[in-house]
């Protein structure tokens with residue numbers, strides 16, 4: 333990638349900035365871990381109270397009015413089971429709001445980086461999913477994220493869709509924190525072993541997004557040649573939720589025993605893909621990214637809040 337800056341003071345908008353991924357992006361940028369081009373950015377961190385992305389007029393006037401060059405959409409409706417009972421709200425945030433952001437990005441000639449999910453797949457295939465595989469979501473949440481992807485594809489805006497899976501972070505509520513808390517309270521836990529995927533450390537994903545964002549801002553030739561499109565990002569490796577829980581409990585120092593059970597043991601409102609490993613060759617090759625194994629990232633990133641006497645309760 334080239335070193336030629338296109339604009340002295342690029343504007344970056346992060347929506348959903350109080351969520352897991354949004355908070356990780358904000359922490360990295362605010363701590364100045366990325367030097368160089370990000371020293372001079374105008375950074376706009378918004379959540380629903382500052383910028384409700386379902387409000388089309390507000391979104392368009394915010395993006396155009398603040399000379400935004402890159403929108404990173406971390407806002408989403410992420411309550412997978414609850415979505416089955418309130419599909420309209422879920423669709424408004426995950427389908428209609430990305431369309432609003434795409435319209436705003438198009439009007440401003442900005443790049444929209446949008447986050448999607450492994451739940452756009454039905455999970456019945458035997459191999460890791462690549463970006464061109466057929467979407468076939470089996471839940472309202474998955475359908476809403478699929479509809480958001482389609483809205484971007486039909487918008488005429490410049491976009492990157494990054495699908496990720498099993499996201500966790502020191503910010504917000506997630507599987508890692510729940511298992512660590514339960515392991516501290518109970519002698520035995522039952523966790524499903526027939527859903528296979530890959531955890532994603534939100535800090536790793538945030539770093540990857542900022543590498544891509546930097547490449548975009550430094551792109552030397554016409555922006556038309558930038559490799560827009562769909563990408564997959566999770567940590568490396570493959571595991572079940574059971575394997576993931578065993579590792580969390582081990583790192584927490586708890587003596588709690590984790591037992592493998594079938595998904596039917598925990599009936600849930602939403603159907604989840606049984607196998608949703610994402611193939612990451614495209615993003616690694618295109619942006620020269622190195623992705624850590626999920627076990628390594630869990631150990632490194634969660635060290636400060638996983639040890640048994642330092643569990644952070646949501």
Ligand SMILES: NC(=O)c1ccc[n+]([C@@H]2O[C@H](COP(=O)([O-])OP(=O)(O)OC[C@H]3O[C@@H](n4cnc5c(N)ncnc54)[C@H](OP(=O)(O)O)[C@@H]3O)[C@@H](O)[C@H]2O)c1
Nearest residue numbers: 348350351352353380384385407408410447449496498499
């Ligand atoms: N979490 C996972 O395991 C997972 C897995 C695969 C893909 N993803 C995708 O990864 C992305 C980031 O997920 P995450 O876990 O970081 O999400 P998150 O922690 O649930 O954060 C989402 C944020 O969006 C905000 N939001 C909701 N509705 C909004 C609206 N109308 N306008 C503006 N902001 C709004 C939420 O604010 P409030 O809290 O105030 O509602 C929250 O701060 C999402 O696109 C998600 O679909 C997540």
